[in-house]
Amino acid sequence: MIDIKILISPKYFSINLVGHAQYNPGNDIVCASVSTITETFVRLLSLKGCLDSNLIKESGVVTLMGETDESIYSYLEFVTTGYSGLANTYPDNVRLEVIDERKD
Numbered sequence: 001m002i003d004i005k006i007l008i009s010p011k012y013f014s015i016n017l018v019g020h021a022q023y024n025p026g027n028d029i030v031c032a033s034v035s036t037i038t039e040t041f042v043r044l045l046s047l048k049g050c051l052d053s054n055l056i057k058e059s060g061v062v063t064l065m066g067e068t069d070e071s072i073y074s075y076l077e078f079v080t081t082g083y084s085g086l087a088n089t090y091p092d093n094v095r096l097e098v099i100d101e102r103k104d
Helices: 029-048 070-089
Strands: 002-008 012-019 055-058 061-067 094-100
Touching (some): 002 029, 002 070, 012 029, 012 070, 029 061, 029 070, 070 094
Antiparallel strands (some): 002 012
């Protein structure tokens, strides 16, 4: 199971991914999908110059943190939508929790 937690506040965001999908070891489309969404987000942040030491990648763990602005919100919507689709399609393999503190 991959547990994904996303926190979005008016000033910062954090994304934490922990675990392995265990969908089909060796040919894991769920893991590949989560990795593709995550790597695309990291690349977008890098191109915008927002990626620094706030990225931690270890075996089975990825943590991203950063400041937010209007363009980052659209990137966060992209990753949240992608992860949500995977969690809905593969509920035994992906669990998503989103806390959006902007909605009060």
